[in-house]
Amino acid sequence: MSPGSVILCLLLMQTGVYGFDIELDSEFIKDVFRSEAANQKHEDITQRAILSTILQACRSVALTDGKDFTFPLPPFTAQSVAAACWASKSSKRFHQTIKFIQRMNRLVDSSHASEPEYHFDNEKFAEGRRIITRGLEIIKASNKEMNFEAARERLGEIIHPLQDFYTHSNWVELGNTLPNTNLIRSGTRIGNIAAYSRATCRNCDGDDCTNNILEDIKREKILTSGYFGFSKPEGKCSHGGGFDVSRLFKPRGGINKDKMDSEHGHLHTEAANMAVAATSELLEDIRGAAGDKTFLQMMGISGKALCFVIDTTGSMRDDIAAVRTVTSSIINSKVGKEDEPSVYILVPFNDPDFGPLMRTTDPDKFKNAINSLTATGGGDFAEMSLSGLQLALTGAPPNSEIFVFTDAAAKDTHLRDTVIALIERTKTVVNFMLTGGGIFRRRRQIDNNQQQQQSRSVSSYVQLYRDLAQTSGGQTIEVTKSELPEAVTIITESSSSSLVTLLQAARSPGKAENFTFTVDESVKNLTVYITGRSVNFTLISPSGVSQQSTDTAGSLITASQTVGNFKNLKLKTEVGLWEMKMVSINPYTLKVVGESSIDFLFDFLEVSEGLFGGFDVIDHRPRAGSNGTLLLTVTGSTSATVTEVILVESSGSGNVNGNVTAVGGGDYLVVFNGVPSEEFVVLMKGQNSNGSSRSSGTFQRQSTSSIKASTVTVTVADTNRVLAPGETFPVPFSVKTSGAGGNFTIRATNDRGFTSTFPSSLVLDTGGSANGTVNLTAPVTTMSGTDVTLTIEAESPGGADTNYLVLRLAVLETVTDFTEPQCELLSLQSNCTESCSLSTWKLSVQVTDGANGTGIDRVSLRQGNGTMNTSLAPGNENITLVSYTASCSSPDVELLVVDAVGNVGSCSYSVRQTSTSSSQVPSQTPTAATVGSFSTKAVQSFLLCIVITILGLNLPFEMGIN
Template sequence: MGLLTRSSLGFVLMVLMQSRTVAFTFMLSTSVTHGGITRYAILNATLQACKEQALQQGKEFVEFSSLQPKTLTEESLVAACSSPDLVKGFKRTISKIRNRNAWVDIYRVFNAEYHFDDESFLKGRDLITNGMSIVKASVKQQNYETAREKLGEILHTLQDFYSHSNWIELGNMRPYSNLIKPNSKIENIADSETCRSCVGNDCTNNILENIITEKKLTSGYFAIFSSSKPKGKCSHGGFLDRTKDTDPKGGINKDSTTSEHGNLHNQAAGIAIAASTELLEDIRAAIGDSEFLRLMGFTQKSVLCFVIDTTSSMSDDIAEVKRVTASIIDRKLGSVNQPSEYILVPFNDPDFGPLTRTTDPNTFKSKVNALTASGGGDIPELCLTGLQLALTGSPPQSEIFVFTDANAKDTWLKSTVLALIERTKSSLNFMLTNALSARRRRSGERPHTDQSNFIQLSNPLNKIYHDLAQASGGQAIEVTKETLSQATSIIGNTIAASLVTVLQAVRNPAKAETFSFLVDSSLQDLTIYITGNSLFYNITNPSGASQSSDQTSGDVGIIQTVDNFQTVHPNIADVAGVWLISMNSEEPYTIEAFGKSPIDFLFDFVELSDNYQSYAVLNSRPAADGNLTLIVSMVGGDTVRPTEVALIGASNSNAYNGTLKEVAFGMYLATFDSVPAGGFFVRVTGMNTSRASNGLFQRQSSIQLQTSSIKVTAQAPESLEPGKTLTLPFTVTTTGSGGNFSISVSNDRNLTVIKLPSSLTLEDQGSANGTITLPVPGNTPSGSEITVTIEAAAPGGKDFNYAVLRLAVAAPVTDITPPVCEVVSINANCLGNCSLSSWELLVNMSDSSGVGIQSVTIRQGVGSLNTSSVLDQGVNITMAFYTASCCFPQVELVMVDAEGNVGLCYKSLVNNGAQHHPVLPTFMWLNLGIILYQFMQL
């Protein structure tokens, strides 16, 4: 669509998700973007899910005014539905879906069906319905990131229908529901000429009268490199469309208020909001409210993820993992800090996995308790393979804890793990108990305990673990078997969803340096981690009190030491203000300062289209030789605003400030014309205007980031079919010197790459193409995902880059017919006091595929539901018996079959089953003008 502005406040905004006419340009406007439409639809659908879930659980719910979207924000919705700790995960998900929506305008710009251009209605509808099937199947397999990406894509296509077709010109005031129903026809597509030339710049009447009166459906033709189009057909229009100058001249798009049909932009945007909500409601009905909220990131507070070596010498470590698991679960069970998800990945050699993922703490505890230490053989184990699986299977920004007493056998996966760290922004924390220089893995012999003679901390074989921990902002803690239990306190400290980082630093090689960081009054439970050997430092708090590292207790706080790992717990009264840490150590060290706060930021590197009309989030490192661009989203409410975004050198703390512009509600574009050499962090400083005084805050990314002179380009297909083989072309480009570039490909499913060039020869500033071939096993469940990482390394290995692709696996859908219901009987006696009487409903439900109904749930109504299955002439029939108080005279039952097709069974005693549009709240159909007026004030 066009551009959503807060024009009443005079903010300078830009179009983020605009289809190819006015997109991503800095200007004042009153148009609505794809991003604004998507965000509001998600907020509305999530509101309905929260409200219905609260109703079914008998809980109170804070009602929002349907016609005042201004009051409906991520923060207000989370406050009404659940714990404030969920805001970051919710915002991250909305950003993910919005960003993927914008991606379509860069990587699918020439595909007419993605935009309903060129009258490609059938192909466009297939993209939407097939995409919905992938979303539902992915959620069923708990592959939420793949589901979110696909959801963003299909929402873009759906929204474009209302801007690019003549649906609005035909007088329609509701969404075209057939676009999300694969068993419905797309009717009355125009089969003749559709437009006349505009009169100068006036295109308001360029659609032919017979097209309007006969309700013929058409859309504009669009081309950048050619001016040809079928005779008499409408053009899309806009400054990029060359067909607009071919008779009939002009266009019919409603992408912005300044488009050829811009007078209808607000109507198109309003119905696009309703249509997007309708699609989300169908998905919600298919997967259920709990899974829908999980898909929206609305339940992700924190994740407890363990990657555990299970070879024979690990019996003590596994026992400690069991103890820690039980302690955390028992302590946090039922509290707001209880992890929302538990993940376990065991590994040894030659086995690894499987990945266990559950929301049930008792299930996780039983899985951990079932671990045993056995086997082994040679010392190195497949630690990085286990990490690869954990990184691809965990939610973004997870804290992952690795337990091993062995060096890594699969060191060739180091760059793959680095790539996944950068893409997921997850942190790795290693608990390393291989302080001894040798051990007998097969026999399980316990290590010696004479530490004075035999212990060698900073085992050189652990360097790869230290490198990965430093890159991810985590810790590599080297301890003995006996001191492991003292170090595991880190796990309890770092599994809170509201954790924020205020300082992250790595010095390797070491150097004397003083670090400063600002702690604001919203930050609680400040904790400082310092890792290294022979540490010596001095900490000064905001009141001026100091304490050296050799004082376990002092004026600043308490310092706990476990081998190479130290934790500083400051005194509570001295938290807010500027802190100083003066390091004077000769060996490498890391520093991390963090705490709990509702204020934080999210960020992604993006590439802009050549005409700055749209953007796409990078799935690789950004380019080293050009401008670097970040999209930054603030967390904490509309009183939180950044004043500066900077890139901080990881080795020297040099700051490179960016140019900052607000581009949408709570979103900012930061551009940099120079970047630090080597690794760097992102730091945001800003102001919280809700604070009467000293509202300044500082936040920093925990992971290290890097640029590259290499670019790897590859695009994932729509989906993969089980039993088929993927052929995936890719391109490697360099802006530096040429030579022989090594190529490697890995995946998290341990699938064998059939064909892979081991290297590509590039000229200076040149490029070369390659192809990989990957078989998909026939028994791969629909909804699975395969994460493929393609890597290219420059000669000598000093520079490398990658492309990380999430490939969705989807079996062909053969059943596209939704279940149906038939009322068998209604018994109601609702005269008098409604609370003293009840009514009953009996319905038969069936599915045309013959497989039967997979689930029946109540989406509207307060009552009890019982179901039973019977076989009637070879057809599975589900009998549903519903009872409710006469105070609740309406019910809507949702029926879902095995393919995720949704059928609705609605009955009301009030209107005796009159026609009902249950998918959308009534307000979405009415008063679109009022909705849009208030929506434009966001």
């Protein structure tokens, strides 16, 4: 094989052999987290398909931008793939995206265990295909609106049934060697499905089930799948396995290929390989509809978001000017570089309005949006700051950093708990930039009695912002308007995608306390943030050198800045254990950050109530008064190992050490004997074997947002989570307490302002539960692809304890266009000679979307280095004309055509010499247009590549199948 073929085959084969076993039994570590060489899991199938598709997308972007692209050496990892895509600083975000999609995949087995269509059991082929295609519609519409979190959630849900098709049906037993492409195509034929009355299986021969499918079923290529439970008709195949009672009734046995020791486990590897190819095909279809750059952003290969929430009342003119300056500085310094923000988000607010949220990937559009802000109005003291923040928290990617600019109190304080729930759920950092001048200017406009009342509220409004910042791990920076331009330098520093937290703490009231933090060799740009008035400190380096806050000539602080209540200290980066001695009677916060690739992700777990047992990730606060279980993942390093995980009280000295068990792949299971009763953060310590000594190999990282345990839980009955514009959608929920009963307050809010009804309270017995329903109505004018974040909160009597549930719903109009766009070749002209670089060829194509189509949305080059132009046909907006001109040294072109609902077609053309006689003008043969799904070709290439590798055939790198 040529070197290029070898690389491509290695790339494609990386997606090939991991997959299905997703059972969650009491052997938690063994069966859930440790990969066994024989049994292949859903999670690994998903990851390898993602890594392969991402590399192909990155390679396409590189070629389009005229860059070289180098595939990483296998086995591929999130870290190596991100580095190959020039996005090494985004490896944590990419890793987190993969984990989230895997989690949503796994959740199908607990939330839809008894629904056969989610697993292609019981011959539910049409119903299973509808789940997949409906999910694809949501993904494509969500990507079009840049609602990537909704797209990821739905992606994880639909790849589970897609992968199950190959292990639960007889597709592999029928001799098929390629995936069933029609599973992701509406309005097509899945296959010859067995009639309900037709027998498909016989009894297994003891434990041998290799021949239990009837000969006529295989001969006639009849598609069937195993039945599960007590619903098996006479003569039908069973699913099989320990949970399936139908396997005990004639015909006994089963046909599933979930594990090597399943009834058809001899075909487990073939089914897993097929599922990987099918998952890649699905991802390629999503990629084609979205475009490479949007697809990469959806999958987390992107920089950090730059998100501003800005008060636009009259007194904010100077503040907005400062934001304009820092925005231009960040954009000018980062555009075109690896650390360029992936998305720019702006949410204005005043009173009584807030929003709309503006989100763009175009830095110039963001600049223009900031420049067009005007500061007007604002007669009273309070504004809609929390409404604006809520909109930003639901519109920004998880783990973002948000900056709120205001000089006023929050009028919408009823959203406090909602905002805290969203901060905890998204693990987003919120910084408040407070300028006091506007407050007092507005206060002078009111009478004395009002002044006294407002004066008392000033401290409470500041405290609200401090509480929210502390919960998120952010800063509350209090400055005058003239000081703000100097203070916003924190935004430039915080926009780094590789920023990690080594230590953070808050003390209110202040007290003298010593803090320690470890700096490892990977940390650069070591920085300390301190907020508070009259705070003194002594800093001691690992080598024993000390410097006090009053010592401006010391050697440890290389640069310092004090503005308002905020101190920013740049430290000499020295590896080892540092100490910070804080002295103050005033409230203060301390945060130590640096840039590093090593970081971590974590989720709390609870015992699953699903059929298979085990554990599920929880989206709400962990349960108070019980043990805690944490799944932690190290990112950015394959050599780092975790030695300690500690739950540390955010505002105190209490902590709980966990029992750490490595479960493979950078994952660790951590069990705690109880969780703190106060707000806490997660502190991780470990060793990196790349260190030159034990001291330099030690590292620590800390989570940003605080967490609080609760005796209350809020759960929601599983729904399809899809609203149609103009319809009322019911969301049933349940509230449960492990503590005292009483009258629990219920609040339900959504970030879109949709009309909703819900019970204002529920009465619970001690240790009991109660049910309610939120009825949500999307306006008839809501655009398809819009997502709405619904937050349901339950508060115990007296308000001492709360918990929440955050649910993301998609709004989707009914899709009736399932036809791919079509191409018609109008002309192909060439003057190609033996001097290819000096000759050109031209192509003219007509593109349409059919009589009942939704219209052409985008035409792009999938292959080809020429120049393409598009225009609408004169007098007919339903026809798009495409012209393409290229050098004869680039004889091939593939057009990617996407319609308004995301149906993807491709058209391939080529002009190549068929004669090279010196006495004749070389002739060229145009290849007929091929219209269809380019992803099908990718899958065929994948499977062909395996055959090529085995047989040792020598094909060129640019191989393809028509």
